[in-house]
Amino acid sequence: MAKNKNSGKIKSQIFFNALVENLSDFIVVISADGIIKYASPSFYRMLGYSHTETIGKSAFTFLHPDDLPKAKEDYKALLANPEILQQVNLRLLNKNGSIHYVNGNRKNLLSDPEVDGIVLSVRDITDITISNILLNEKNEMLEVRQRLLNVTELISKVGGWEYDVITQKMFWTEETYRIHEINKNEIDAGSTSHINRSLECYPPEDRQKILEAFNNCINNAEPYDLVSSFITCKGKNLWVRTIAKPIIENN
Structure with a gap:
């Protein structure tokens, strides 16, 4: 036994x-x-x-x-x-x-x-989780772009942009790329490189003023409305008006 x-x-x-x-x-x-x-x-x-x-x-x-x-x-x-x-x-x-x-x-x-x-x-479940994360990010990006496009159309096709303070991502509409004369494929979607590329188009004497206004909008929720000369990435001279308004959600 x-x-x-x-x-x-x-x-x-x-x-x-x-x-x-x-x-x-x-x-x-x-x-x-x-x-x-x-x-x-x-x-x-x-x-x-x-x-x-x-x-x-x-x-x-x-x-x-x-x-x-x-x-x-x-x-x-x-x-x-x-x-x-x-x-x-x-x-x-x-x-x-x-x-x-x-x-x-x-x-x-x-x-x-x-x-x-x-x-x-x-x-x-790594593969499934990462796929879901990427899909959610893609959907969020599409929603942001669509919202920006709708707003831009309402204000007579003026270029629009949005900076997410939480994720630190910057998004431009098609018209904003056109104004800068930048191919959108040159910059990764959501990248903060958009900020530097845009600043380079302003004359040196205005860059600090633009950057200070941008940072003040982020840190203190202060809107701004500025006018400046502007040189596109292809050398075209323009005058532009740049307006920013903070949108606060859940404080």
């Missing part, structure tokens, strides 16, 4: 090893004080760390710094409430410095003598 029982355990262990070896998801067992006791092979494949760089180390060292406060609070909650199955969404740091987005579940099995740990089971 003992021999058959041991044989059954060996077969179960072989089955378990074969299973976790081929999983794309990974499993980590963590002690009550946050130390990694076990990590499945896919953990090492994903993040690039060796066994000695992982086992015995704090699980929190592998997290993105911005995720640490919430992750630690959630961990404390799981220790205090072992009956819950906790959902997790985390950013893990690869050894090469890249970031992996993962989601999954965490369960407190400290009371189970066969496990004696917190079991974390997650899957890598």
Whole structure:
């Protein structure tokens, strides 16, 4: 009987090893004080760390710094409430410095003598997450451009621009590129290089005045309305009027 029982355990262990070896998801067992006791092979494949760089180390060292406060609070909650199955969404740091987005579940099995740990089971959702981020950014950019185009049409096709103080991105309408005689493909969409390229078109004696007015609008929400001579990137002499009005949302 003992021999058959041991044989059954060996077969179960072989089955378990074969299973976790081929999983794309990974499993980590963590002690009550946050130390990694076990990590499945896919953990090492994903993040690039060796066994000695992982086992015995704090699980929190592998997290993105911005995720640490919430992750630690959630961990404390799981220790205090072992009956819950906790959902997790985390950013893990690869050894090469890249970031992996993962989601999954965490369960407190400290009371189970066969496990004696917190079991974390997650899957890598990096590709999906990054695709969604890029799609959202693209949609936001399209919305900004459309809004600017509509405003510009209302004011008789005068060139329009918008600077987002939070993201520090600058957007121009087609007419603004035309006034400067700049090919829009020369500057990355949203880049603050637009500001420098525009300043170069003003005479040296007016550049400081324009820049001070721009910074004052950003920092103190003060509008401005200025007139200046202007030389396009192709050398055409113009007189331009530049107007800026701050738009404040949620303070």
